[in-house]
Amino acid sequence: xxxxxxxxxxxxxxxxxxxxxxxxxxxxxxxxxxxxxxxxxxxxxxxxxxxxxxxxxxxxxxxxxxxxxxxxxxxxxxxxxxxxxxxxxxxxxxxxxxxxxxxxxxxxxxxxxxxxxxxxxxxxxxxxxxxxxxxxxxxxxxxxxxxxxxxxxxxxxxxxxxxxxxxxxxxxxxxxxxxxxxxxxxxxxxxxxxxxxxxxxxxxxxxxxxxxx
Amino acid sequence: xxxxxxxxxxxxxxxxxxxxxxxxxxxxxxxxxxxxxxxxxxxxxxxxxxxxxxxxxxxxxxxxxxxxxxxxxxxxxxxxxxxxxxxxxxxxxxxxxxxxxxxxxxxxxxxxxxxxxxxxxxxxxxxxxxxxxxxxxxxxx
Numbered sequence: 001x002x003x004x005x006x007x008x009x010x011x012x013x014x015x016x017x018x019x020x021x022x023x024x025x026x027x028x029x030x031x032x033x034x035x036x037x038x039x040x041x042x043x044x045x046x047x048x049x050x051x052x053x054x055x056x057x058x059x060x061x062x063x064x065x066x067x068x069x070x071x072x073x074x075x076x077x078x079x080x081x082x083x084x085x086x087x088x089x090x091x092x093x094x095x096x097x098x099x100x101x102x103x104x105x106x107x108x109x110x111x112x113x114x115x116x117x118x119x120x121x122x123x124x125x126x127x128x129x130x131x132x133x134x135x136x137x138x139x140x141x142x143x144x145x146x147x148x149x150x151x152x153x154x155x156x157x158x159x160x161x162x163x164x165x166x167x168x169x170x171x172x173x174x175x176x177x178x179x180x181x182x183x184x185x186x187x188x189x190x191x192x193x194x195x196x197x198x199x200x201x202x203x204x205x206x207x208x209x210x211x212x213x
Numbered sequence: 214x215x216x217x218x219x220x221x222x223x224x225x226x227x228x229x230x231x232x233x234x235x236x237x238x239x240x241x242x243x244x245x246x247x248x249x250x251x252x253x254x255x256x257x258x259x260x261x262x263x264x265x266x267x268x269x270x271x272x273x274x275x276x277x278x279x280x281x282x283x284x285x286x287x288x289x290x291x292x293x294x295x296x297x298x299x300x301x302x303x304x305x306x307x308x309x310x311x312x313x314x315x316x317x318x319x320x321x322x323x324x325x326x327x328x329x330x331x332x333x334x335x336x337x338x339x340x341x342x343x344x345x346x347x348x349x350x351x352x353x354x
Contacts, residue, residue: 087319089335090342096326105319 006121007051010034011041011067013059021054024110025117038067047076050128052101052120057084057091068098077127079120137201140186151178155191156198237281237352239263242272248286248313248336255343261351276301282309282331282350298328309350313339
């Protein structure tokens with residue numbers, strides 16, 4: 001099954017802006033869908049659809065910032081590029097603090113928007129690829145027996161087979177067999193790869209994210 | 214010229230206040246400018262503990278200690294914000310950097326935020342914007 005093509009969702013209450021943005025985005029071969037209200041977009045929003053959102057800040061009803069917060073509440077990762085004719089510093093800060101991908105002030109050059117849209121689509125593709133990879137790793141972890149999972153946890157903590165055997169009350173040879181099964185089921189070609197998988201699946205604490213001491 | 218915290222009159226005053234719990238201080242990059250002085254005055258007024266640190270190496274040293282956040286004023290068109298944010302994130306990942314700029318446009322604000330600034334405050338809006346950004350970052354031991 002092929003993944004759906006990315007779509008640029010335009011949410012702006014101004015029909016002229018919607019129309020010109022749709023034309024601009026289609027002119028570079030991208031799919032575009034436009035909505036006049038944030039609520040309309042949210043109703044149609046499908047998290048499995050790759051893409052990005054070009055979102056007006058000021059709209060009747062739900063504002064762009066409120067729509068962004070609703071997307072956050074839903075756990076949506078779709079990148080949002082804000083566009084506004086009335087932008088100021090606090091507004092830009094708030095949007096960026098809530099995870100906006102970018103914030104562009106009208107009037108802008110067509111190419112500036114297209115550049116940002118392309119980068120937003122790249123970000124979305126990266127995020128989706130990372131999710132898929134993580135889901136695959138989690139599936140593999142689910143396929144491990146409880147004992148194999150325990151061995152994996154200890155192996156990825158850097159413990160030697162002998163130490164693991166002593167901790168689990170089994171022989172070193174038994175640990176080696178479990179370890180081989182773990183490597184095979186996880187499709188890990190090296191201990192480093194297994195550690196990376198465990199980190200990505202958050203099976204062990206990530207030293208890269210620890211606070212400063 | 215950087216004033217050491219012990220001799221800084223406002224910092225000394227902030228340390229004299231009785232506090233039931235120790236709060237991580239806000240670090241203020243003190244370049245001797247008007248914004249730094251205003252930030253320090255506002256923090257003192259709001260009874261938020263703060264410590265000055267010198268720009269450059271002094272800041273890099275200061276962020277090795279526990280802090281609530283770092284506030285750094287910049288002159289217009291000063292491209293030092295990038296270097297500062299990168300340095301802080303390398304030495305103290307997770308420490309929020311609040312950048313104060315005179316009359317920043319939206320593009321400059323977004324650029325700073327994309328670099329990893331926690332917030333950008335306009336120099337002229339310090340009184341209104343400082344507490345709003347700093348308060349959520351304050352932690353008690």
